Amino acid sequence: MSNEQQPEDAILILKVAEGDREAFLALYDRYSAKVYGLALRVLGDPMTAEEVTQDAFLRLWTRADTYNPDRGRLSSWLLTITRRLAIDHFRLEGRRPPAWNPSNPESALERIPDPASQSEESRWGSMKFALINLPQEQRSVIELAFYHGMSHSQIAEYQSTPLGTVKTRIRLGMEKLRREWEQEHKSI
């Protein structure tokens, strides 16, 4: 809980739970780009991503009292809601994953965390960098699973790849991300 914004988030969400619209709009201004970006990453369609963003923030408004700060950051709670809503749309509409379009490596490089920085954004930036640095075959299965809610067997079918190969790629990729995360965590 070293996030400098965390106390303010905690105060704002309490106010939202009491019906404070200004607090709600402050959280919208703070997190709408992340929410919309995640929805767009899952769906690949601006119109539906906007709808998901709207629904995610309406849930924030109506269910603010269910947020428990002991269980994690407000931003992660909101993004978890967003991911679930977006994946529900993805499944309901029988969408195919958007064309493979990895995050721009250059933009990620611009966000390589400053080792001296302890900001939360630098941590997330390091995860993005680690994801981009994975071999593409590992990165793609992890992204299909996480951003599109696809299971092992669905990924195998989608990629026309043996199921065992998909399982191995996910295991290797996730182990690498975990090691990167732990190293980053220790270095902070």
Place this chain on the structure above:
Amino acid sequence: MEHEFEDQLGAYALGALEPEEDRRVESHLQSCKKCQDIVASYQFVSEGLLHAADPKLSPKSLRRRLQRQIGQSAETPGWSRAFRRVPTSAFGLALGLIILVSINVGILLQTQRLLNEGQDTVAQQRAGQTAMAIASYPSSQVASIEEDGLRGTFVYDPDLPVGVMYVWGLQPPLEDQAYQAWLVDPQGQRLSGGLLTFSEDPGFGWLLIEAPTTMSEFSSLGVTLEPAGGSPAPTGPRILGTDL
């Protein structure tokens, strides 16, 4: 056997396991501290993936829409609250479209009758078509109107200068009177939106409003009873209104 579970923990944290595999891992986690710790570290990875998507600026109209929706949700109880929030979800949009289709069916039936009577149907069809076209925009809105036995909708898009109003339950105006719509900006300035076309039989009125600027420049919409031909500024009693 334990090694087998360890190999699945990354996929478990991603939610990529099949339901049966997922149940088996969850059962194993109940009694294996080592795997619980590994899963906890994978959950940090999952959290990182949530934040790894590139932030993107959301459409400006979304903030306005949310602002309006949370205002309405706190103020208006019961079914009318649900009705006002119709456009907030796919379900709501679908319901809104159904209502619009129903409205258009009504308009078409009425149009047929008006055709027989030799009245102006072209404008009414145009209004219905405009409403349907507006509804197809992603940021279209349906503002509900409920006041003293009157009920209706105003279909618009904040980023467009047009909107269509439908009202039911209107009393027939006197021969020298007309219902006039007004767009109200945040400073309280009233701009005429035109005169409602009134159909006496069902107390039904409608109006295609063509504003000089986008609807986002206005904060509310009202209707007053004015002398036939309309007034440059409201002079008669306010009949109904709704926030935009």
